[in-house]
Amino acid sequence: xxxxxxxxxxxxxxxxxxxxxxxxxxxxxxxxxxxxxxxxxxxxxxxxxxxxxxxxxxxxxxxxxxxxxxxxxxxxxxxxxxxxxxxxxxxxxxxxxxxxxxxxxxxxxxxxxxxxxxxxxxxxxxxxxxxxxxxxxxxxxxxxxxxxxxxxxxxxxxxxxxxxxxxxxxxxxxxxxxxxxxxxxxxxxxxxxxxxxxxxxxxxxxxxxxxxxxxxxxxxxxxxxxxxxxxxxxxxxxxxxxxxxxxxxxxxxxxxxxxxxxxxxxxxxxxxxxxxxxxxxxxxxxxxxxxxxxxxxxxxxxxxxxxxxxxxxxxxxxxxxxxxxxxxxxxxxxxxxxxxxxxxxxxxxxxxxxxxxxxxxxxxxxxxxxxxxxxxxxxxxxxxxxxxxxxxxxxxxxxxxxxxxxxxxxxxxxxxxxxxxxxxxxxxxxxxxxxxxxxxxxxxxxxxxxxxxxx
Amino acid sequence: xxxxxxxxxxxxxxxxxxxxxxxxxxxxxxxxxxxxxxxxxxxxxxxxxxxxxxxxxxxxxxxxxxxxxxxxxxxxxxxxxxxxxxxxxxxxxxxxxxxxxxxxxxxxxxxxxxxxxxxxxxxxxxxxxxxxxxxxxxxxxxxxxxxxxxxxxxxxxxxxxxxxxxxxxxxxxxxxxxxxxxxxxxxxxxxxxxxxxxxxxxxxxxxxxxxxxxxxxxxxxxxxxxxxxxxxxxxxxxxxxxxxxxxxxxxxxxxxxxxxxxxxxxxxxxxxxxxxxxxxxxxxxxxxxxxxxxxxxxxxxxxxxxxxxxxxxxxxxxxxxxxxxxxxxxxxxxxxxxxxxxxxxxxxxxxxxxxxxxxxxxxxxxxxxxxxxxxxxxxxxxxxxxxxxxxxxxxxxxxxxxxxxxxxxxxxxxxxxxxxxxxxxxxxxxxxxxxxxxxxxxxxxxxxxxxxxxx
Numbered sequence: 001x002x003x004x005x006x007x008x009x010x011x012x013x014x015x016x017x018x019x020x021x022x023x024x025x026x027x028x029x030x031x032x033x034x035x036x037x038x039x040x041x042x043x044x045x046x047x048x049x050x051x052x053x054x055x056x057x058x059x060x061x062x063x064x065x066x067x068x069x070x071x072x073x074x075x076x077x078x079x080x081x082x083x084x085x086x087x088x089x090x091x092x093x094x095x096x097x098x099x100x101x102x103x104x105x106x107x108x109x110x111x112x113x114x115x116x117x118x119x120x121x122x123x124x125x126x127x128x129x130x131x132x133x134x135x136x137x138x139x140x141x142x143x144x145x146x147x148x149x150x151x152x153x154x155x156x157x158x159x160x161x162x163x164x165x166x167x168x169x170x171x172x173x174x175x176x177x178x179x180x181x182x183x184x185x186x187x188x189x190x191x192x193x194x195x196x197x198x199x200x201x202x203x204x205x206x207x208x209x210x211x212x213x214x215x216x217x218x219x220x221x222x223x224x225x226x227x228x229x230x231x232x233x234x235x236x237x238x239x240x241x242x243x244x245x246x247x248x249x250x251x252x253x254x255x256x257x258x259x260x261x262x263x264x265x266x267x268x269x270x271x272x273x274x275x276x277x278x279x280x281x282x283x284x285x286x287x288x289x290x291x292x293x294x295x296x297x298x299x300x301x302x303x304x305x306x307x308x309x310x311x312x313x314x315x316x317x318x319x320x321x322x323x324x325x326x327x328x329x330x331x332x333x334x335x336x337x338x339x340x341x342x343x344x345x346x347x348x349x350x351x352x353x354x355x356x357x358x359x360x361x362x363x364x365x366x367x368x369x370x371x372x373x374x375x376x377x378x379x380x381x382x383x384x385x386x387x388x389x390x391x392x393x394x395x396x397x398x399x400x401x402x403x404x405x406x407x408x409x410x411x412x413x414x415x416x417x418x419x420x421x422x423x424x425x426x427x428x429x430x431x432x433x434x435x436x437x438x439x440x441x442x443x444x445x446x447x448x449x450x451x452x453x454x455x
Numbered sequence: 456x457x458x459x460x461x462x463x464x465x466x467x468x469x470x471x472x473x474x475x476x477x478x479x480x481x482x483x484x485x486x487x488x489x490x491x492x493x494x495x496x497x498x499x500x501x502x503x504x505x506x507x508x509x510x511x512x513x514x515x516x517x518x519x520x521x522x523x524x525x526x527x528x529x530x531x532x533x534x535x536x537x538x539x540x541x542x543x544x545x546x547x548x549x550x551x552x553x554x555x556x557x558x559x560x561x562x563x564x565x566x567x568x569x570x571x572x573x574x575x576x577x578x579x580x581x582x583x584x585x586x587x588x589x590x591x592x593x594x595x596x597x598x599x600x601x602x603x604x605x606x607x608x609x610x611x612x613x614x615x616x617x618x619x620x621x622x623x624x625x626x627x628x629x630x631x632x633x634x635x636x637x638x639x640x641x642x643x644x645x646x647x648x649x650x651x652x653x654x655x656x657x658x659x660x661x662x663x664x665x666x667x668x669x670x671x672x673x674x675x676x677x678x679x680x681x682x683x684x685x686x687x688x689x690x691x692x693x694x695x696x697x698x699x700x701x702x703x704x705x706x707x708x709x710x711x712x713x714x715x716x717x718x719x720x721x722x723x724x725x726x727x728x729x730x731x732x733x734x735x736x737x738x739x740x741x742x743x744x745x746x747x748x749x750x751x752x753x754x755x756x757x758x759x760x761x762x763x764x765x766x767x768x769x770x771x772x773x774x775x776x777x778x779x780x781x782x783x784x785x786x787x788x789x790x791x792x793x794x795x796x797x798x799x800x801x802x803x804x805x806x807x808x809x810x811x812x813x814x815x816x817x818x819x820x821x822x823x824x825x826x827x828x829x830x831x832x833x834x835x836x837x838x839x840x841x842x843x844x845x846x847x848x849x850x851x852x853x854x855x856x857x858x859x860x861x862x863x864x865x866x867x868x869x870x871x872x873x874x875x876x877x878x879x880x881x882x883x884x885x886x887x888x889x890x891x892x893x894x895x896x897x898x899x900x901x902x903x904x905x906x907x908x909x910x
Contacts, residue, residue, distance in 0.1 A: 031764070031765065031766035031767065031768070032764070032765070032766075033765070090768060091762070091764060091768055093762070093764065094665075097664070153767075154766055154767060155767060181670070195669060197669070197769070199767045199769065206732065207730040207731055207732055208730060208731025208732075209552070209730075209731075209879060209882045209883060209884070210549075210881065210882045210883070211730070211881070211882060212852065212880050212881040212882070213752075213754045213756060213780055213782070214650060214652070214782060214850070214851045214852030214853055215636070215747070215850070215851050215852055215876070215880070216730075216747065216851070217747075217752040217754050217780075217782050217851060218737045218738060218746035218747055218750050218751075218752040218782065218851065219726075219735050219736075219737050219743045219746050219747045219851075220730060220732060220735055220736070220737075221732065221734075221736045222754050222755060224754075224755035224756070224757070224758060224777075225686065225689070225690065225754065225755050227683070227758075228682070228683040228684075228686035228687045228755065228758075229683075229686075229687040229690075231680065231683035231684075231687075232683045232684040232686075232687030232688075233687075234680070235680065235684075271674075275662040275663060275664075275666070275671075275675060276662055276663025276664075277661065277662055277663075277675060277676065277807055278806060278807055279806055279807050280674050280675055280807075281675070281676045281805070281806065281807045282673045282674050282675075283673060288674045291673035291674050292670070292671065292672075292673055292674045295673050296673075297668075297672040297673040299668045299672050299677050299679075299680065299771055300677060300679035300680045300683065300760070300761065300772075301668060301679070301761050301762055301767075301768060301769060301770050301771070301772070302679070302760060302761030302762040302763050302768070302770070302772065303679060303682075303683075303758045303759075303760050303761060303763075303775070304758075304759075304763045305755070305757060305758050306755065306756050306757030306758060306778065307546070307548070307756055307757040307778060308757050308758075308759045309486070309487070309546060309548065310486065310487070310488070311486035311487075311609055311815060312486065312609060312610060312654045312756075312778065312780075312815035312816060313486065313545060313546060313756060313757070313778070313881070314652070314654065314756060314780055314853075314881065315756050315757070315881050315882070316754055316756070317755075317756070317757065320758070322679075323761065323762060323767065323768070325668055325672075325767075325769055327668070327669060327672050327673065350736070351733060351734055351736065352732055352733055352734050352735075352736045360766060360767035361767060395669070395670070396669045396670050396671070396672055396673065396674075397667065397669030397670055398669055398769075421670070424664060425667050425670070426665065426666070426667040426668075426768065426769065426770050427664045427665045427666060427667070427770070428664060428665070429664070
């Protein structure tokens with residue numbers, strides 16, 4: 001039966017791509033107030049498509065953007081799989097760098113270009129197409145529950161509450177998420193570890209209005225200079241994060257893990273070239289893969305202060321603010337790291353300026369056991385989908401819901417993603433390879449069959 | 456005759472204010488391409504008004520914004536005064552902080568609120584009104600040449616060339632500028648020293664596109680972090696500018712100068728409160744007045760990098776840029792300081808990022824001799840205009856044209872300004888006190904009479 005479903009998917013590819021394009025056309029940018037109705041429309045679009053496939057799909061309102069929950073008719077005794085995904089996307093700025101408009105999905109060079117193509121709409125849609133094929137062939141062989149949210153890109157502020165309120169509907173034996181990458185083109189992967197996240201914005205206030213830098217320069221604290229001096233203290237000369245207690249709870253990398261990763265085909269020079277860099281840099285004593293997957297970081301994501309228009313303005317800014325995010329690894333505690341960060345910044349803030357903070361999200365780091373039965377079944381499904389054994393990797397990104405699922409539903413999550421490292425997620429010209437989409441549809445179809453065999 | 460002119464000015468105050476408001480309504484923002492026609496219209500407005508006063512006023516096109524030159528009928532043997540002013544203004548952002556729109560001049564609490572009210576339209580207009588009164592009384596007693604430019608706020612890129620081409624028309628015995636402040640309300644001043652300026656923008660380029668901070672954080676150079684680390688090196692822990700050679704040519708303050716300034720009524724705490732600050736801070740070893748008037752500085756005027764919208768975006772920026780300006784004192788050489796600055800930044804820029812610079816202006820610092828005859832005559836005129844002896848001060852701002860006038864026309868410049876320290880020039884809610892405007896008109900009228908006595 002799986003073979004029939006797979007060949008159906010192979011024959012139906014063009015129509016599947018056309019349906020994905022309809023999904024990608026909806027500008028569901030969750031962080032922008034102006035896109036609120038687009039996000040809601042995107043949720044309804046998903047529910048409508050799933051209802052057409054004989055799933056019971058509903059749009060649930062929240063304090064923020066809606067959540068879509070969909071389920072097939074559950075057969076007693078069958079394993080239940082909770083499939084999580086998100087239909088919201090990152091902002092598109094700077095818009096002028098896009099070769100084609102972010103919400104006019106365009107096929108070129110064997111890929112589909114659009115905001116959300118890989119993160120995460122394209123991967124969600126691979127599952128929708130697998131479901132379509134199974135339903136046409138008599139029904140998905142496992143009990144499926146889809147949980148599709150619209151606030152992943154803003155830190156899922158309302159998901160935890162929603163999951164608590166709908167714990168019963170979400171009960172499952174295993175969770176499944178396709179929002180990660182293959183290791184490389186032709187090397188599909190299962191991700192067993194994720195970094196956590198603390199995202200903060202720092203606000204400095206100096207004079208209560210902008211001042212003429214000639215009349216007042218030298219006499220008053222300049223929040224722009226001070227912000228730089230403070231942010232400059234966040235790393236030492238070895239590239240280590242300079243926040244007291246930051247590394248206290250970090251579990252050291254195991255030798256066998258470092259060994260396994262050392263064997264992966266990875267060309268540092270090639271990645272540097274792809275990114276237009278002379279060299280990759282970072283914390284001393286660790287390989288690039290280790291720094292990306294398994295070491296904590298602290299990056300400035302944006303700074304706003306003073307005059308940013310064209311030409312010159314001789315002004316001492318009244319305010320300066322910076323968005324700063326930290327990636328965490330087991331067993332760092334996001335709340336503890338946030339407190340340590342704020343304490344360090346306050347202590348380093350000189351007299352004459354006031355400092356305030358705003359938090360935009362906390363996510364726990366985690367690792368899923370490699371010897372899990374479901375992990376082995378998932379590996380078989382990837383082999384069916386892509387024709388090669390998966391690589392077992394960790395990822396630098398954060399998927400907060402995985403730890404929430406563990407905490408609230410008591411189940412582990414399989415991260416079987418189809419993206420590629422060069423998909424430019426969160427950047428202009430985001431894309432999703434068509435081969436990844438095709439292999440993803442096949443893998444999703446095989447996952448439902450294999451996971452139905454769970455004991 | 457002067458008495459008649461003065462009482463005429465006193466009687467005509469309301470009409471004078473109304474005429475100033477017409478001048479202030481023109482949004483002559485020289486740094487914004489979108490205001491180009493407004494700037495041109497502002498030049499024509501000035502020429503029209505001066506021609507109505509029987510001056511020969513002409514609008515001269517340049518490669519940038521026009522220059523207005525106006526002269527009365529010169530009487531042989533009479534001293535000639537070159538009056539310089541500028542009719543362009545700073546940008547108004549952030550617009551939302553203005554209590555009333557910047558180009559709808561509004562009278563409240565004895566002041567006129569508008570962009571350019573004090574810097575420099577209001578002060579230029581005090582002279583226009585003085586000229587009006589003298590012309591009605593039979594003519595300005597000195598030979599006057601008005602040189603009014605529209606690019607002062609962007610570093611006067613075309614003024615030098617213009618002055619070279621019109622050297623003959625601009626020949627004079629002394630130059631006069633009203634674009635500075637009184638020391639305080641009721642304490643009019645003559646400014647005999649100005650700081651110079653170097654204004655640079657630094658551009659850092661890291662990855663050739665923005666990257667996901669989860670997928671790449673820890674592996675690539677982050678231009679936002681690096682920019683902060685570089686800018687943080689610009690000061691040492693004593694508040695001194697940390698650029699090799701920066702202080703080499705600085706002329707130390709003389710004891711008698713420090714003594715004279717120590718006697719000035721200046722309440723540091725009061726200024727701090729006015730600015731909404733807990734404390735004034737700056738270079739160790741110097742008073743606030745010394746730091747503002749006679750010590751060099753380095754201030755960040757603006758930073759642009761990464762995501763600046765609402766909410767969170769987990770991005771590693773591809774680019775980061777900062778506008779940085781340095782105020783100079785005698786005998787620092789702007790070109791030499793610019794080179795030292797760029798050299799220091801390049802040396803401090805780590806591997807993995809590219810750095811470029813753009814210069815937005817160089818101005819020489821200067822001091823005018825206190826024992827100049829014209830300086831004494833000007834002091835008498837201020838006494839006539841405001842009823843009290845002027846204070847002799849220096850100022851932290853830069854007026855590049857003063858050194859150009861010295862270099863090209865070989866004459867000194869009298870800086871007799873009417874602004875007040877709390878006028879918020881370059882900031883939201885810029886204003887010009889009506890008493891300063893009235894006293895300014897009287898002082899201008901008296902200056903023409905006194906300077907006519909120059910030997």
